[in-house]
Ligand SMILES: Nc1ncnc2c1ncn2[C@@H]1O[C@H](COP(=O)(O)OP(=O)(O)OP(=O)(O)O)[C@@H](O)[C@H]1O
């Protein structure tokens with residue numbers, strides 16, 4: 281028999297108590313592991329998405345640029361508009377490869393419980409998003425419409441179908457459908473810019489301009505020049521990401537403090553369980569001492585019991601987190617300001633190690649006191665009959 | 667016969683509130699290899715205290731204790747733990763087996779702590795005490811006599827020179843007592859020295875010497891023959 285086997289047998293003595301303690305560790309570790317994984321995955325997915333946009337600078341109307349940017353990415357309605365004339369000023373700036381204006385408008389569809397986002401664009405968008413693959417063709421007439429991949433799925437529309445907008449009593453012909461890009465673009469309804477301006481009553485107005493520069497290293501310098509244009513607020517995708525992450529940061533701190541409390545509680549639970557079992561076995565421990573066990577042997581035994589408890593609980597917690605990662609991800613995505621399309625939970629071996637270290641920490645810490653208590657109990661006192 | 671244990675003016679006082687309990691007073695004792703000494707006396711006379719002292723479970727208030735040529739009163743705690751493990755075996759009235767593990771594991775436990783795995787030795791000792799074939803049983807499946815045999819096997823696993831038995835037959839059925847005492851006698855053939863503390867004069871009779879304690883002092887010595895008369 282190994283000492284570890286003996287430790288496990290001792291734990292098995294009180295099944296209910298051991299299982300309850302295990303559960304608290306399982307829960308704490310599962311939450312910790314999920315959060316860590318989520319956090320990393322989210323950053324990675326966000327970075328990916330911004331890179332994929334192929335857009336280095338976003339110009340929006342003056343106001344809170346971050347808020348607007350969030351709205352754009354999330355697909356909300358922009359509170360203010362830019363005049364088309366800014367495009368001429370923008371085109372004068374050196375180093376810009378392409379600047380694509382668009383007018384965004386959301387049509388709320390309460391019966392369907394969704395908002396359809398219409399984006400007025402022109403050929404410049406096609407140049408900017410040179411990775412777009414359109415099944416069908418680009419606009420030829422002003423009542424043509426192109427559907428994003430998901431929008432087409434929702435509308436069950438094919439090229440050649442018609443889409444009727446009852447709000448405006450207007451019918452569009454579907455001339456193209458975007459192949460899936462894995463970005464927000466998939467969800468939009470694209471119509472010619474001029475049509476959109478007329479239809480939504482925003483003549484000569486746009487909501488935002490997406491810009492690609494020739495050399496990404498120059499993005500900041502060019503953004504500075506753009507900033508000088510009246511009424512224009514500018515931010516680079518790098519900035520955007522930083523802001524998103526710092527917004528996430530405060531939420532993160534809150535969540536991690538909750539997890540920390542959970543961990544403290546489960547540590548106390550472990551400590552309590554082991555301490556109780558030490559008290560119950562006072563006499564058993566005395567007899568082990570009398571039959572040849574040294575203080576350090578008793579210490580090792582009790583410590584091992586605590587470590588086994590936390591290791592088993594922790595491993596189960598990680599396994600549960602791994603199995604549940606998919607479900608947890610769908611839940612979390614609903615609450616995020618920006619939910620990237622890809623997986624936001626990354627299962628990183630580093631996180632695994634971190635969690636294991638945490639579990640070990642619980643075990644080591646919670647085991648110290650009971651083990652000390654047991655080791656230093658006077659065997660003669662414990663063996664005296666009352 | 668060679669001396670295995672020598673106690674000189676051994677004292678153990680306990681403090682109980684303001685008064686001092688003199689549980690052991692200037693006790694002299696010599697134990698030889700292969701010898702059984704019985705300690706008798708009323709409850710509270712100091713029998714257990716004496717066993718704890720000579721078993722190095724507790725340090726004397728004063729006096730000297732020499733075991734196998736080593737002055738154990740001079741040893742540090744760690745050395746004492748080590749010394750005890752290799753020289754002393756303990757058994758008790760209530761057996762004190764670990765209920766969750768089987769016979770074999772109970773006997774093996776002292777080795778487990780010291781990481782000296784030796785399955786062969788465990789089986790040999792179990793055979794010696796008459797438990798061959800019962801290795802896989804749990805303590806609660808055994809009779810009192812067999813439980814005490816397990817405790818004896820556990821005490822013997824580290825090859826002690828001295829076995830200390832505190833009321834070893836106190837909880838046994840009448841017919842179980844003699845076989846255990848016979849086992850003790852058999853063990854002395856290998857040179858093991860045994861001290862048995864007991865109330866039971868019928869069992870005390872197995873001792874070559876029988877010392878009577880009162881208030882922590884030896885007040886009389888009996889022989890196996892005279893003790894029988896004392897009973898009547
Ligand atoms: N740890 C202790 N603290 C205080 N007093 C103690 C302690 N241990 C023993 N005593 C006292 O020392 C005296 C001797 O006790 P001991 O247990 O040695 O007697 P005993 O002969 O073994 O009795 P019994 O036959 O009941 O087992 C008693 O008066 C007892 O109350």
Ligand SMILES: [Mg+2]
Pocket residue numbers: 713714715832
């Ligand atoms: Mg006693």
